[in-house]
Amino acid sequence: MATTDTEIDRTNPPEVDGQVSNEAADSTFAEVENEDRALPAIEFQDVHLSFDGRKILDGLSFKVMKGECKIILGGSGGGKSTTIKLVLGLLKPDSGRIIVNGDDITDYSEAEMMHVRKRFGMIFQEGALFDSISVYDNVAYRLHEQGVPEDEVEQEVRRMLRFVNLEDAIDKMPAELSGGMRRRVGIARALVGGPEIVMFDEPTAGLDPPTARTICELAIKLRDLEDVSSIFVTHEMNNIEYITGEYAAVGDDGEVIFEAEGKNLCLINTKILMLRDGNIIFSGTDEQIKKTEDPYIKKFLRGR
Amino acid sequence: MNFAIRSLLEVQETSLLVAQAARRLFRRPSYITEMLAQMDVIGVGSLPIIFLTGFFTGGVLTLQTFPTLKSYGAQDQTGYLVALSLVRELGPVLTALMVTGRVGSAISAELGSMVVSQQIDAMRALGTDPVRKLVAPRLLALLLMMPLLTVTADVFGIIGGGTVATMLYGMAPETFVSSVRFGITSNDLIGGILKPLVFGLIIGSISCQKGLGTDGGTVGVGRSTTSAVVTASIVVIIADFFLAKALQVILDMPK
Structure with a gap:
């Protein structure tokens, strides 16, 4: 019950x-x-x-x-x-x-x-990153959809990647990341926009x-x-x-x-x-x- | 659920998907870059296979019909027969089948993998409508590219037919060209352009619907891809018959 x-x-x-x-x-x-x-x-x-x-x-x-x-x-x-x-x-x-x-x-x-x-921010089991675009574009996804100017996007993406301690991976593709890194990128992507x-x-x-x-x-x-x-x-x-x-x-x-x-x-x-x-x-x-x-x-x- | 009900449900879901895509096509943000990328993949990417298919189909048509026409003393009409078969039927249908195999399978597999890896859910969670972002650009790209690819197949088919007629059977190139020019009417061309538009819609809607309806992990992706190719191919061939009949009536062609 x-x-x-x-x-x-x-x-x-x-x-x-x-x-x-x-x-x-x-x-x-x-x-x-x-x-x-x-x-x-x-x-x-x-x-x-x-x-x-x-x-x-x-x-x-x-x-x-x-x-x-x-x-x-x-x-x-x-x-x-x-x-x-x-x-x-x-x-x-x-x-x-x-x-x-x-x-x-x-x-x-x-x-x-x-x-x-x-x-909302949602963090999926396996990260659910878009594997055809880079880590940067993944994290920037929501901002790109809203048409935010690129310099602001980059600032915010770097800030979020720093939050999950992954700023070095900014230009990588999701396939190059380990399981834990993928999930952290997933977290950064979910947290963009506060x-x-x-x-x-x-x-x-x-x-x-x-x-x-x-x-x-x-x-x-x-x-x-x-x-x-x-x-x-x-x-x-x-x-x-x-x-x-x-x-x-x-x-x-x-x-x-x-x-x-x-x-x-x-x-x-x-x-x-x-x-x-x-x-x-x-x-x-x-x-x-x-x-x-x-x-x-x-x-x-x-x-x- | 029996086969008839399942089929009806699929028709309903596919139609709803097309309706949703059409309604959301003009809403902001527009995905023009996405559509141009798809046009490149679908159109430019398919050129080599369309070129080869068209050329050799035209060639084999000449190969098979020239001796028969010759026995009636009508070998001068080879160009007319080859061009008519290509423009009315073989160009649109073969292009559609090749595009189904190459593009339909890719669309279905891509969307299916996105479903099983939760990328579609992630997209929705991030506030993007997958129908607008993924389905609408692919549908529109197919609608625009199919007639162009069909025309390419027709042209290369006629070139293939002409090559075989002149090189193998020693026909004068002018005879072949003039029989093509005087044989084909504008109604044949209109029909030959309208058909691929419908085929593009069929291929796009079925492969997107099958892809988005994927379940059951990686095995499911394989299943939905196979199903998309088989269903789209069969529907194209069945639709071709009814379209041919409808065009005969609408364009008042000889029945």
Whole structure:
């Protein structure tokens, strides 16, 4: 049976324990405190979807608040990637509503969705780079489509490639890049234009641990330094450790540093949602998921 | 789903795709560079095979018809017969079949690979309409290039026929040329240009629809490419029959 966030909030204690965390939250959101943060960036209301008679999503309801990173966990075929495609309007639900920044996009036409998608960034499993054009043109794609002058395009492309640490690869073709580099280019391409909502579709699958770590750091930077709302689909446990356990800050020398949450600070802007056969079987924080007694979740977390 | 319903559904999807492409053709941003690139690939790139196909088809027509016409004492009409066969039928149909094999398969494979590697989804996620960016320029390029390629095939076919007639059968070049000039009417030429326009639409729409409808990974790309070539070839040949009949009626040609 599907559970909604509101129901879970009632059954589970609030994740934040004590005054310190609220202070931490205040400092994280200090720059944007005037914005209406009560409005969810993404909201699913009882979304159903089936393909050829097989249920993919069975009454999915959840919210992603502004500046929040929602990690969607689950085994293969559990409906994780489908959820992301629904947010982007690449698929349409059979029933239920999908609301983005307060606008109900469920019945939007493809032309209307094109405008909504301008506020999104999407990182695909294998990068999904356009392999007939160079890294530069891939990253510049959105700006070229909007007819931005070339010198501005180059500036922005270089800035984004620096963000993912790949400025050297600017003139290469996608076929010349390794798997991890392709995904980082994919991230740079998705982030051009400063999207408000970014979606990661298993961005670390099949990558070596240091590259996977780099990609998680990018997600943390987006969440903590750029105030981006995000959905991070994964089934790798170390991704969750990184994203739920660390935060990014700008150090004294201007460098970005990553620090582990400790006794003084508990990250409240990252939550976990676990799907199984199109239903939500868990929604809460990393601390809560580790304490759960559900045998399926325990097996999923520990591998046995 | 049985074959008839599946076919009807495919016809519906292909027609919808063409309608969408036509509606979005003139919206901004325009993809003129993309279209010119496609015209180069489809038109200039196909010239060598069209040249060879045309030349040798014309040659073999002369080879087969000259002895027969000679037995009736009508060998002076060889040029007329070769040119008429080429302009009315063989030029448009053979060009269409060659372009299907070369361009239709490439379009379907390219779009199919883009679908399975999520590039089409990425394009939509980045706010670009794949129908406008990928389908419309290819369709338009095919519509513009098919008549030009057909004319090329006709011309090289007549040259091939003339070469065989003069070199192998010792016919005077002037006799061949004048039988071509006085045999072909403007209605034959109009029909010979209208057909490839329709064939271009058939090849473009079927290969784009098959490519975008790809599923099932790399195996699916192979399947949709084969299906695009087979379907487009068959539809071209069937459409040719009905077009020939329609042109006979419309242009008031001898039935």
